Amino acid sequence: MKDHWRTTWTHMRRTPYQALAAILIMFLTFLISMVFVLTAGGFQIVLRYFETRPQVTAFLKDEATSSQVDAIKAKLAQTGKVKEVRYVSKEEALSIYREQNKNDPLLLEMVTANILPASLEVSTEGLTHLNEVAQILRDEQAVEEVIFQEDVVKTLDQWTKNIRRIGLGLMGFFGLVSILIILVIIGMKITLRKDEIEILQLLGASRWYIRVPFVLEGLFYGAVGAFLAWGIIYLLLLYLTSFILSFFQGISLLPVSPIFMLILLGTELIAGIVIGSLGSLLAVKRYLK
Amino acid sequence: MVKFENVTKSFGTITALDRVSFKIEKGEFVFVIGPSGAGKSTLIKLILKEYLPTEGTIQVDEVNLNEIPKKKIAEYRQKIGVVFQDFKLLGDGTVFENVALALRVLGKKPDEIEKKVATILDLVGLKDRAPFFPSQLSGGELQRVCLARAVVAEPDIILADEPTGNLDLGTGREIVELLKKINSTGKTVIMATHNFEIVNLLSQRVIELDKGKVISDQKKGKYHLK
Numbered sequence A: 001m002k003d004h005w006r007t008t009w010t011h012m013r014r015t016p017y018q019a020l021a022a023i024l025i026m027f028l029t030f031l032i033s034m035v036f037v038l039t040a041g042g043f044q045i046v047l048r049y050f051e052t053r054p055q056v057t058a059f060l061k062d063e064a065t066s067s068q069v070d071a072i073k074a075k076l077a078q079t080g081k082v083k084e085v086r087y088v089s090k091e092e093a094l095s096i097y098r099e100q101n102k103n104d105p106l107l108l109e110m111v112t113a114n115i116l117p118a119s120l121e122v123s124t125e126g127l128t129h130l131n132e133v134a135q136i137l138r139d140e141q142a143v144e145e146v147i148f149q150e151d152v153v154k155t156l157d158q159w160t161k162n163i164r165r166i167g168l169g170l171m172g173f174f175g176l177v178s179i180l181i182i183l184v185i186i187g188m189k190i191t192l193r194k195d196e197i198e199i200l201q202l203l204g205a206s207r208w209y210i211r212v213p214f215v216l217e218g219l220f221y222g223a224v225g226a227f228l229a230w231g232i233i234y235l236l237l238l239y240l241t242s243f244i245l246s247f248f249q250g251i252s253l254l255p256v257s258p259i260f261m262l263i264l265l266g267t268e269l270i271a272g273i274v275i276g277s278l279g280s281l282l283a284v285k286r287y288l289k
Numbered sequence B: 001m002v003k004f005e006n007v008t009k010s011f012g013t014i015t016a017l018d019r020v021s022f023k024i025e026k027g028e029f030v031f032v033i034g035p036s037g038a039g040k041s042t043l044i045k046l047i048l049k050e051y052l053p054t055e056g057t058i059q060v061d062e063v064n065l066n067e068i069p070k071k072k073i074a075e076y077r078q079k080i081g082v083v084f085q086d087f088k089l090l091g092d093g094t095v096f097e098n099v100a101l102a103l104r105v106l107g108k109k110p111d112e113i114e115k116k117v118a119t120i121l122d123l124v125g126l127k128d129r130a131p132f133f134p135s136q137l138s139g140g141e142l143q144r145v146c147l148a149r150a151v152v153a154e155p156d157i158i159l160a161d162e163p164t165g166n167l168d169l170g171t172g173r174e175i176v177e178l179l180k181k182i183n184s185t186g187k188t189v190i191m192a193t194h195n196f197e198i199v200n201l202l203s204q205r206v207i208e209l210d211k212g213k214v215i216s217d218q219k220k221g222k223y224h225l226k
Helices: A002-014 A016-052 A066-079 A090-100 A127-138 A150-192 A194-202 A207-247 A258-287 B040-047 B070-077 B095-104 B110-123 B139-151 B169-183 B196-201
Strands: A056-060 A082-088 A119-124 A143-148 B002-011 B014-024 B029-033 B055-060 B080-083 B157-161 B188-193 B205-210 B213-218
Touching (some): A002 A207, A016 A150, A016 A258, A056 A127, A066 A082, A066 A127, A082 A090, A150 A194, A150 A207, A150 A258, A194 A207, A207 A258, A207 B070, B002 B040, B014 B055, B014 B205, B029 B169, B029 B196, B040 B055, B040 B157, B040 B188, B080 B139, B095 B110, B110 B139, B139 B169, B157 B169, B169 B188, B169 B196
Parallel strands (some): B080 B157
Antiparallel strands (some): A056 A119, A056 A143, A082 A119, B002 B014, B002 B055
């Protein structure tokens, strides 16, 4: 095997621009793949964050009694579609308001607990139950107004699905382009080394003895391209951590677990090796008959 | 042993070899002679299984070449050493690397390769040329590298296709003397040539071809220009 790797290295050294082109295309494929994998993963976390937040808020009338509130809670529990119901008193509403506007003293003046309504914050088991739960609350006499984040969550859900679809499509497309480019580059190298291959055949070299260095070359391009893409993405993630965290305040998107990144590296390396080897195997099959 | 039985090789309408039959015993030194286009190179390529005969059978060491499957050709060729007129050396490999290639394809270990290549380069008088590249060598030296590569793996049969074709008489003589030396170790040597001076220098078996046919097969033959 050492002998084959030495031959592979010689092949690459003699045509460095072709080797660079192959590595760059593999790098681009894996860079795009990783951007989409991480974006889709990020969106999934954001979506989960919104799903775990109270999705329906029912503001109660000032005259609502605690027995009415208990009755609403019981009614919601009976549907089996509600995960959690939390009562937020006027005082709690005031402290939330103060916390949210602590940097704006003007907004804090004149606001007392009396002008803020008490509310019920409801989390449902799934997004499909939002409308039904909101309707139950609207029908209650003690409820003044019902708001829910159906659109936000639905949009996020749609975005996540679209990113996954576009990502998979682009990954497939670039994967195919990579295989074709490796095929063309290795094919060119085989053509360039026609005389050497003929000599090897006349000396009694087996088919695999001739083929292995070319297959290893494709494998090398795939692995190096994947590793470079992973390295660049990891560095970018580290560099952009503070920006991303300030943008998605309250959502624990980062830091990405090192174990997850290692799993991603492993997966990318395997994919790189498979794509590179596949491209070169096709070239070897096509040009080395 | 190499045995041709009514071997015909045609390329479209051109018949390169026409019902050729002969038998070469193990350890023989045979010249295959004839003018250009007589079929000498075709004969060598048939033995090397670069070509398949159109008709007839070729046997090498009791093995019918027609029956060797594609996958086993490499294995078969490992038993044969070939010297080419155009050398067929790797331009970007040193003398050592070119000779070592014949052993590398057999999967020999590096220390064994080093030892054997050094011995064979010594035999052909190129020990000091080991780190040189083909572009730095003379024609005679290139042919000796080719010869070293052909014999380093100790094959049973050595095929030489016009090995003196690009060389002057003196250098050509050196090459043939080396081939004779190798033959004296029990190896079969089949040399295709149209160089009558070289053939007449050694009193060896001569198979003469003309227009694809064997016109004479002499034990201690001579080559007479017509």
